[in-house]
Amino acid sequence: MPVFADVDTGVDDAMALAYLFASPDANVVGIASTAGNVPAEQVAINNLRLLELFGVGDVPVSLGAAAPLSIPLRTAEDTHGPEGLGYAHLPQTDRSLTPYDAAQAWVTAAREHPGELIGLATGPLTNLALALRLEPALPRLLRRLVIMGGAFDYRGNTTAVAEWNTHVDPEAAAEVFAVWGAAWGLHAPTHLPIVLGLNLTENVAMTPSILSRLAAAAGSDSSQLSVLDDRGTRSTATNPLIQVFEDALRFYFEFHFDQGEGYLAHLHDPLAAAVALDPDLVLYQQATVDVELTGTLTRGMTVADWRGHWGRDHNARIGIGVDPAAFFDRFIERVGPFARRLTDPDYS
Ligand code: RIB
Ligand code: CA
Numbered sequence: 359m360p361v362f363a364d365v366d367t368g369v370d371d372a373m374a375l376a377y378l379f380a381s382p383d384a385n386v387v388g389i390a391s392t393a394g395n396v397p398a399e400q401v402a403i404n405n406l407r408l409l410e411l412f413g414v415g416d417v418p419v420s421l422g423a424a425a426p427l428s429i430p431l432r433t434a435e436d437t438h439g440p441e442g443l444g445y446a447h448l449p450q451t452d453r454s455l456t457p458y459d460a461a462q463a464w465v466t467a468a469r470e471h472p473g474e475l476i477g478l479a480t481g482p483l484t485n486l487a488l489a490l491r492l493e494p495a496l497p498r499l500l501r502r503l504v505i506m507g508g509a510f511d512y513r514g515n516t517t518a519v520a521e522w523n524t525h526v527d528p529e530a531a532a533e534v535f536a537v538w539g540a541a542w543g544l545h546a547p548t549h550l551p552i553v554l555g556l557n558l559t560e561n562v563a564m565t566p567s568i569l570s571r572l573a574a575a576a577g578s579d580s581s582q583l584s585v586l587d588d589r590g591t592r593s594t595a596t597n598p599l600i601q602v603f604e605d606a607l608r609f610y611f612e613f614h615f616d617q618g619e620g621y622l623a624h625l626h627d628p629l630a631a632a633v634a635l636d637p638d639l640v641l642y643q644q645a646t647v648d649v650e651l652t653g654t655l656t657r658g659m660t661v662a663d664w665r666g667h668w669g670r671d672h673n674a675r676i677g678i679g680v681d682p683a684a685f686f687d688r689f690i691e692r693v694g695p696f697a698r699r700l701t702d703p704d705y706s
Pocket of ligand 2: 366367370
């Protein structure tokens with residue numbers, strides 16, 4: 359299945375990309391670099407260096423807009439580290455970006471795979487909104503759209519009620535939900551965007567013990583990360599992908615611990631990537647979604663009208679249930695061998 363990934367690479371975005379490249383049923387045909395966790399330029403560098411680390415062929419990586427549609431960019435180096443991947447260092451690469459931008463990349467990929475392309479957005483929706491302005495037929499060109507964003511009847515992680523991706527560019531999110539829904543609406547409920555908010559993704563928490571399971575599946579020793587370790591302790595894993603994951607996740611674990619959430623990391627984006635390839639991993643409820651843009655306390659909040667108070671067509675399938683163990687089993691059974699092949703190419 360052709361997949362287009364729009365990411366703000368960050369720690370969990372990087373793990374989502376690893377999952378896609380580890381999945382035999384996915385063919386990543388393009389990657390858009392969206393400003394969010396770190397500036398777009400840094401996201402683009404991270405994406406190119408990850409392709410080098412993964413040892414995969416050339417995949418078009420495009421640079422997105424420097425800022426959200428109508429407000430200044432806000433980034434999250436405190437959460438994802440100064441370059442977006444925690445304490446991890448990625449290999450240098452001489453791979454280069456496409457000459458066209460991320461919005462054009464969305465449209466080019468959709469036109470090259472009409473009706474087949476699976477879109478995955480795990481960052482702010484700035485470039486997806488710009489792509490929709492460029493090609494209003496985009497919703498009908500995609501087979502599926504999965505968005506990691508929002509929080510439905512659930513607290514925010516950026517404000518009391520707003521989730522990060524939506525809060526970085528609320529106008530873009532509002533535009534995407536309005537336009538995409540209108541393009542399909544009741545005609546094809548299965549074509550409504552799948553929207554995975556914190557209410558769902560915070561059920562999926564990576565822990566040091568699950569990370570050790572992944573290292574074992576990669577044939578690598580593991581650093582057995584612990585909250586008792588000195589901050590910034592470097593990974594001793596022998597496998598290069600496990601080493602990057604351990605160094606990146608350590609920073610993310612420390613951030614979650616300091617937030618009072620425990621020494622763990624919610625894998626928002628890898629879950630979205632797994633759902634992009636297999637929507638049956640999650641239970642859904644259809645609703646009409648919109649984004650608060652003017653609320654003093656609530657700007658950036660995603661609001662779901664479950665009962666039709668607004669009298670508007672449904673425009674989203676909201677994820678409401680997932681089995682975390684089933685997700686981690688699938689993540690490990692795919693990414694473990696993928697990592698192992700980096701050091702043992704004949705491993706199958
Ligand atoms: O709120 C979680 C989302 O914001 C994830 O996609 C994370 O990578 C950040 O972009
Ligand atoms: Ca992200």
